Amino acid sequence: MIRTSRRKFLKYGGAAGAALGLGGWANLARADEILRVGVVYVSPVSDIGWTKQHSLGVEAIRAEFGDRVELTVLDNVYNPQDAERVFRELASTNHLVFGTSFSHGTPLQRVAPRFPDVAFEHCSGIVHLDNLGTFEAKYYEGTYVAGVAAGHMSESGRIGFVGGFPIPDIVGPANALLLGAQSVNPDVTCSTIFLNSWYDPGREREAVNTLVSQGCDVICSMTDTATGVQTSGELGAWSIGYASDMSQFSDRHLTAFTLDWSSYYVDAARTVADGNWVAEEHWGGLSDGVVKMSPYNEAIPAEVQAEMDSVKAAIAAGELHPYRGELKNQDGEVVVAEGEVLSDGDIRSMVWFVEGMIGSLS
């Protein structure tokens, strides 16, 4: 893998692009060429968290293709203006380009039409174009399974949730966490705090402190650092990790719903190399291993662990849907009727709380 600074890359990238001309992905099958893949991370690669999970996907491509792939990875590209320039440069030298953050959406939508021969893949994107595919995970399946553990392990019947922003990708999993817990104990409630920041370890700590002081004894933090898991452990509360296994931060880490993007990375690389890549919308969950549960804490009783496994299997098999009715909203009004299932579109635009959630969205 070529590891290069953004500046150096921009300096040489343009010249290289001009020299190579337009080597499109469609031609790759015919020519015995090396596959060139560019990947842009939103934050630095650390040992855990969102970007780490994407780096595992990149590793999977390398493991699969070995010498036949040339990877260019740029990290810490957040600002949309920077991102657009970076994507443009990457597109001029690569066959396949990955953006890994919601914030890469607008830049990708602007760059992709100008490079019709390059394949673009965007994680947590909502817009897809002829040569811009999207991939995303069903986080709510993971939080539902974790919720089953939370429902059993909570003594106070109160669980807590800390999220970045009140957007569907976070509100939905919070709801599913509570629904999972209510499936074993109907009286459980879930208090929520939104930090209104993607990144503020100090406020994350205070949020967990607050939830624990109000009596919550299982805390799920859907944020990018391990602060939530660490603070919960210090205060003697159980915790649920997100994106990576965070058990090294607390011995009261129940489980984590982890994200494994490698199948998307490898599939996209393979289809681009074979010349039959098409822009698609992927939305995987427990069934295809995109969402996984990290090893359960030994403190969880064996029968609860077995129940979690059977719930996990039922969701993967499509027998159990976390959002199956009857679902009521916070005010007790029926939103999803008995036996019905919330549509995919409604799940992806979910900005309402189910009954038992404590917190405000509007």
Place this chain on the structure above:
Amino acid sequence: MSLFIAIVAGTIIAATPLVFAALGELVVEKSGVLNLGIEGMMLIGAVFAFWAVFAGLPMPVAILIGALSGAAASLIFGVLALTFMTNQYAAGLALAIFGGGVSAFIGRGFGSTPIPSLARLDIPFLSDIPVLGPMFFRFDPLVYLGLFMVVAVGWFLYRTKAGLILRTIGESPQSAHAIGQPVIRIRYMAVLFGGAMAGIGGAYLSVAYTPLWVENMTAGKGWIALALVVFSTWRPTRLLVGAWLFGGMTILQLQGQAFGLRVPSELLSAVPYLATIVVLVIISRNRQLLMLNFPASLAKPFRPSG
């Protein structure tokens, strides 16, 4: 009651990094120098203190290393702004950005590795008092050190001769120079003190408050510290009140959210900032109070002549 205790104790802890960083900046500004680089110095202090704990050094040494590295970072500003008399705003901003980059570079290998956190120091007897004990006497040593520094800085500035000289330099460096005071040297000392305090503030974040290293973990606290100095009208005790107000509002809005207050969380998140602005406006109405404490030579370079 336990909720109330949690709010008060949480406020005092949340305010601690702000108290250190802002108190240091207060002394710097009282000497007539404006160092906008607090954020950068905090980050450098945070990453070095974390490194020290990571390397197995004892906690007090780690915090000392945080202070020294913050002071070393402030020296960069000192050389630029005091020796070469560059624009203080530009030099400070440069330090803020530089500190962010350098700390990220140094911290690359530490990405989210847990370390043991600073142990709590329960004050004997006092910590056993019901209600008051858990509210005020069960903190880690740095919280007490922060409170002690508020008193110490107030005493130094207003009760000692050295403090009087420092304030004189902040008002009129020419006059101080005329009576033979080494203006530049004293300003250097103030800047170094400010850097060390910001370094401790940063160290508090990475080894006590959230004992892990993540890039840019101050998340804007250095800028809030800067605002707190103005908020306090350059008085240490008011600075403490300001830091508690800000910390308290932060915690109250989180409590409000978790209680299910039907107010948009975006609005609640803005409450600490709104409260700070409201108080600033009220203070600014009293011009006399401001003019009495504002260091008249703030951010103006001093050229010793003759």
